[in-house]
Structures are given as structure tokens and as C-alpha cells.
Amino acid sequence: MGQTKLARGHIFDIQGFSLHDGPGCRSLIFFKGCTLECAWCSNPEGISFAPxxxxxxxxxxxxxxxxxxxxxxxxxxxxxxxxxxxxxxxxxxxxxxxxxxxxxxxxxxxxxGGYEISIEELYATINRDRQFWGAGGGITLTGGEPFAQPEFAHDLLKRCFDAYIHTAVETCGNVRWENYEKSLPYIDWIFFDLKTMNGSEKLQTDGLPADPTGPPFPGFTRSSISQILSNASRIANEFPGHMVFRLPLIPGFNDDAGNIHETARFIRSTGRNEVNVLPLHHLGREKYRLTGKTYYTGDFKIPGKDHLDEIASQFTSYGIHCYIGSETPF
Ligand code: SF4
Ligand code: SF4
CATH class of the missing domain: 3.30.70.20 (Alpha-Beta Plaits)
Known part of the structure; x- marks a missing residue:
């Protein structure tokens, strides 16, 4: 019998020595392509699927x-x-x-920006980095949305998991359930992004200018939240590993008390109890120039400490461990 052919996929970066995306020291693999296209994305070069x-x-x-x-x-x-x-x-x-x-x-x-790579080529790089992780490190798939390339994500996770490498993923949830299903047995940690509990089908807002040269920009993200919440609940229920929710905190979009309470209620309903709040930053500003995209949230204020403390205490009142930014135990 011949060997199973492993998928090839597109990535746009590999970063070693990350300390904030899972336990220990990690190598981050940035997948190309995302279906959500959040206006604040700090990796706009990861949104399109092609180089x-x-x-x-x-x-x-x-x-x-x-x-x-x-x-x-x-x-x-x-x-x-x-x-x-x-x-x-x-x-x-x-x-x-x-x-x-x-x-x-x-x-x-x-x-x-971006290139095609095979699992074996990628694994060779990961294996090279492995000696620098120390105890407890591993890989984290991020992007872009790793599960928008489900076969590639699966083959990479399985390849690493079978080699006793700790595997983590960060996902925006905006993919079909089938895209996750096959990979779940090969994942140790999942970071699941929740953008808002606003129940409208599209995450529309009125404040953003139309961009005649850019894509038809519908609001802060491109998609509805029903699929995202359904995937979050199902993963929380069926995935036996560690699951941490993440909330990118965007002033005027999702930082109001009502949304924080709804987010906390939802997290409680899943049976999980950790959230990592990621305050808006502008470190990706330069990348918008490189990609020719409009940085809609460039003038948005960065949340202050008092506001972050208040949000942390709101989550804590629901019995949820809230970590702000990189102040995490992992
Ligand atoms: S400008 Fe675009 S189409 Fe022309 S060679 Fe470069 S990537 Fe290809
Ligand atoms: S015009 Fe500018 S981008 Fe094009 S080849 Fe010359 S230096 Fe490079």
C-alpha cells in the first residue's frame, strides 16, 4: 500500500518563540485565508486565500x-x-x-505575502524549532483561519500530535462544523474567538465609511454569528481538551456592559470558564499600507486600564477566569 498523500496548503508566516498562544514557548503557524475579515485584524495579509x-x-x-x-x-x-x-x-x-x-x-x-508549503516541509521547520521550546511548548495554528483549510490543518495537527508535539489552534469559528470534526482528536488546546453577542445576522455598524476602492465592506466583520456560536457550543461540549475563549475588545463595537454580560452568560452556558480579553492595538497599521487595504479602525482609541479592570470584574462575577492581554497563566 502506498503512503497517504498529505495536503499542501498556504501560510504567510512562521514565528518561533511565542509565549502567549498556549503553554510554554511555541512556534506559530499563520494560515492564509479568513472568511470573517474583521475590520481591526492585525494580520490583514492573512485574509486573502491566495499569495x-x-x-x-x-x-x-x-x-x-x-x-x-x-x-x-x-x-x-x-x-x-x-x-x-x-x-x-x-x-x-x-x-x-x-x-x-x-x-x-x-x-x-x-x-x-504567503506561499504554498507541504506538510513535510512545514514539519521540518517545526521540528527544527522544537529544541528551543523547552518543556511544555509546542505549535499553535493561527492566521487567517486555520480551519478554512481543513485538510491541511488536519494533516499538520495529526503529524505533530503523533510526534508528541503539543498542538493548539486559534479559530474564529466561522467555518462549517465538518471543517473541525476530523481534527479535534489531534488538538490539545483551542482558543475560540468571540467577537460579539449582537444577535443580528450581519454584524453591521453605521459608523464606517464606504470604501469605493475596497471590497464591499459590510461592517466590522463579514459574517453572521449563528454559525460561530453553534460551533463554540459544540466544541465546548465535544472537545475533551483545554478551551479558552478570546474576546478582541473593540471600543464602540463590543465593549459595552450589555455585550460583556451576554458574552459571560454564553461562556457559562458552554460549561467552560476562561476568557482572554485582547484589547485593540494598532500594531498592524503598517500592514494595511502594504496590502493596500483600508484600516477602518485606525482612529479607534485603545481601551484604558480602568475599563479593562471593570470588564475583568464583570467576567469574574460570573465565575469566569478573565485574563487581560498577555497577562495569562499560559
Ligand atoms: S502584479 Fe499581481 S498579477 Fe502581476 S506579477 Fe505581481 S502578483 Fe502577479
Ligand atoms: S517600480 Fe518599485 S516596486 Fe516596481 S520593481 Fe521598481 S522598485 Fe520594485
């Missing part, structure tokens, strides 16, 4: 080599200069297989 050009105009010498190299005609420049400022047509780039723009760029102004 994409990342363009840093401050490094660009405007020599136009990439314009000539792109046989798809995806690069244009604004009027007024030799090449002016370059614009990449993201829809065309999503279908590209050559990425010749990055190959010819000598200044490093354009590079490709």
Missing part, C-alpha cells in the same frame, strides 16, 4: 521593472510622475501564478 503582492512605497525607486514584468497588466501608476505611485489590482493578483513583479524588484519594495 498577494505587498508593496512598500517608501522603498520603491519607481524604475517600473515590475510594471513591465507583470504580463497580466495588474500594476498601474497614478498620473503625475514617471511611474508615480503603484497600484496593484488585487483581483488579478489573486489569480497570478508567476509573481514576477517580486522577482524583478531589486529594492525589496514589492514582495509576495
Amino acid at each position: 498577494e503582492p505587498l508593496y512598500l512605497d517608501s522603498k520603491c525607486t519607481l524604475d517600473g521593472l515590475c510594471v513591465d514584468a507583470c504580463s497580466h497588466g495588474a500594476i498601474t501608476c497614478s498620473p503625475g510622475g514617471a511611474y508615480g505611485r503603484l497600484t496593484f489590482d488585487r483581483e488579478i493578483c489573486a489569480r497570478c501564478s508567476t509573481y514576477s513583479c517580486a522577482k524583478v524588484c531589486c529594492s525589496g519594495a514589492v514582495r509576495i
Whole structure:
């Protein structure tokens, strides 16, 4: 019998030595592609499923080599200069297989975010990192949404789990249940993101400007919450490992007392009792420039300590252990 063929998948980064995404020291694998597209995402280069050009105009010498190299005609420049400022047509780039723009760029102004990789190639890197983890470390799949590439996530988790590597995943919940099912036996920890308890089908808000050049942006995230809550309840019930909820705290969107109480009630209903509140930060701002996306939440204030303490005490009143930011026991 021949060996089972393992999936290949797309990732956009591997980071060693993380101390905040599971127990011990960990290697983080960032999966490409997410179906939720939250407006505050600190990894916008992880949203599209295909590799994409990342363009840093401050490094660009405007020599136009990439314009000539792109046989798809995806690069244009604004009027007024030799090449002016370059614009990449993201829809065309999503279908590209050559990425010749990055190959010819000598200044490093354009590079490709994301690449395809096999399980064995990825495992070789993980195995190399393993010696640096010390006791209790492992891998954490994040992204993007790992379970938007279910076969790849499954094969990687199983490969590592079978090699006695501790496995953790961070998921936004916005995938079909079948995408999780096969992988659950190979996961030790799950971080499950809850964005809001707002019961509307779409997470709409009125405050955001329309972006005529960007995707049809419906609000703070792209999706309804019914599937997310259903997956959260089912994982809490059927997954025997450690499950921690995560709440990205976005002022004006989900930080009001009503939403915090609803979130706490929901967590209690699942039988789990841990939440990690992640206050909004702006560390991903530069990446929005690189990807050409609009950073809608760029002016949003970062939550203050008093507000965070208040939220922590609200969760505590429900018997839930609340960890703020990186102040976690893991
Ligand atoms: S990624 Fe491909 S289609 Fe897009 S600009 Fe580069 S060469 Fe052209
Ligand atoms: S090849 Fe590089 S330096 Fe030249 S115009 Fe394109 S992005 Fe700018």
C-alpha cells in the first residue's frame, strides 16, 4: 500500500518563540485565508486565500521593472510622475501564478505575502524549532483561519500530535462544523474567538465609511454569528481538551456592559470558564499600507486600564477566569 498523500496548503508566516498562544514557548503557524475579515485584524495579509503582492512605497525607486514584468497588466501608476505611485489590482493578483513583479524588484519594495508549503516541509521547520521550546511548548495554528483549510490543518495537527508535539489552534469559528470534526482528536488546546453577542445576522455598524476602492465592506466583520456560536457550543461540549475563549475588545463595537454580560452568560452556558480579553492595538497599521487595504479602525482609541479592570470584574462575577492581554497563566 502506498503512503497517504498529505495536503499542501498556504501560510504567510512562521514565528518561533511565542509565549502567549498556549503553554510554554511555541512556534506559530499563520494560515492564509479568513472568511470573517474583521475590520481591526492585525494580520490583514492573512485574509486573502491566495499569495498577494505587498508593496512598500517608501522603498520603491519607481524604475517600473515590475510594471513591465507583470504580463497580466495588474500594476498601474497614478498620473503625475514617471511611474508615480503603484497600484496593484488585487483581483488579478489573486489569480497570478508567476509573481514576477517580486522577482524583478531589486529594492525589496514589492514582495509576495504567503506561499504554498507541504506538510513535510512545514514539519521540518517545526521540528527544527522544537529544541528551543523547552518543556511544555509546542505549535499553535493561527492566521487567517486555520480551519478554512481543513485538510491541511488536519494533516499538520495529526503529524505533530503523533510526534508528541503539543498542538493548539486559534479559530474564529466561522467555518462549517465538518471543517473541525476530523481534527479535534489531534488538538490539545483551542482558543475560540468571540467577537460579539449582537444577535443580528450581519454584524453591521453605521459608523464606517464606504470604501469605493475596497471590497464591499459590510461592517466590522463579514459574517453572521449563528454559525460561530453553534460551533463554540459544540466544541465546548465535544472537545475533551483545554478551551479558552478570546474576546478582541473593540471600543464602540463590543465593549459595552450589555455585550460583556451576554458574552459571560454564553461562556457559562458552554460549561467552560476562561476568557482572554485582547484589547485593540494598532500594531498592524503598517500592514494595511502594504496590502493596500483600508484600516477602518485606525482612529479607534485603545481601551484604558480602568475599563479593562471593570470588564475583568464583570467576567469574574460570573465565575469566569478573565485574563487581560498577555497577562495569562499560559
Ligand atoms: S502578483 Fe502577479 S498579477 Fe499581481 S502584479 Fe505581481 S506579477 Fe502581476
Ligand atoms: S520593481 Fe520594485 S522598485 Fe521598481 S517600480 Fe516596481 S516596486 Fe518599485
